[in-house]
Amino acid sequence: MSDNQSLQHIAHLRREYTRGGLRRHDLPAQPLALFENWLRQTCEAQLPDPTAMCVATVDAHGQPFQRIVLLKHYDEQGLVFYTNLGSRKAAQLENNPRISALFPWHFLERQVMVLGEVEKLSTLEVIKYFHSRPRDSQIGAWVSQQSSRISARGVLESKFMELKQKFRQGEVPLPSFWGGFRIKISAMEFWQGGEHRLHDRFLYQRSGDGWTIDRLAP
Template structure:
């Protein structure tokens, strides 16, 4: 970005005109609305509609974010998979609290999720692992996620080596690969509105149900 463009970014804005979100339209359970919005994101042809920003915190309180794909959602929570030796996994071992953000910009929507994680059982992980494309299974073996490497060629060489090794038969599940289920404590739904009068609704667990508050934009 050149200097002129940098000077202009403070003036970049647009109106949000796709529609509002009204309390009368809210279901009692936030997952009902989430699944509706996710289906609409898929039907609208958004690239990577299941992509979510995953935020964790290290032992010094430094937040980290990265994009991860949501792989399952139901009444028990939301699920994603990762290398258990990764930075995020080490941070979640120290502090299981997590934040997710689904940025569906083209629909002028965001969903934020706050909760805590627990590791999935080996049976759940194995079932998903063997449903992945074979090359993705090999890729899980190749990368010691978040570790320093000297060059991309190191990864490519290891991939070819393991592709040859696992040429026949089922690829075993790596012991360092797993998944997490997020127990949801709260969810916020954001729908863009004209004149910056956005609609925000915050669901928070309240006993067996949910308390719903409208938030100022």
């Protein structure tokens, strides 16, 4: 079979989702309680990058962009991730704070989608996390002007070695262009795969001090 013939068969790739369902009576009143339970099960299953989430932002022309970032903290205030503040996503969030995030836990036949708006983290929050990172990761934050064009990988490697020598003693300072965002959650949708494509989907939407819960058709 040729490569082209193999590619034509992707339309027929499918499998049944049989790991279990999600029922209304199983749902907690707060979405973060269910999220925490699912995240814990994902970690216990030892799946790669359980905290990886695909975040979507929109530029000034309405063009969506997506990329993977790592969730670093969550609580009732929201979901936290860190990034270069000069990056494309940071610039887009400065112009439009609306954001969507997706946790694609395929091996457990689950997805969690988050909708909300971001707020920048305080300098104190950023410093505390920055200095908890491995030292080489701290130096790496200084190296990359994220999303800018570079001529070759060697540019990054040379800069890294230069800064590693510069910061060989003492504490690595926090770059002024490095920070983080908190996603203030307005909605969370939980998707659990089901047999015959009869998936279970539940949408939590913020309503006053509480949440409404609706079942969605798959």
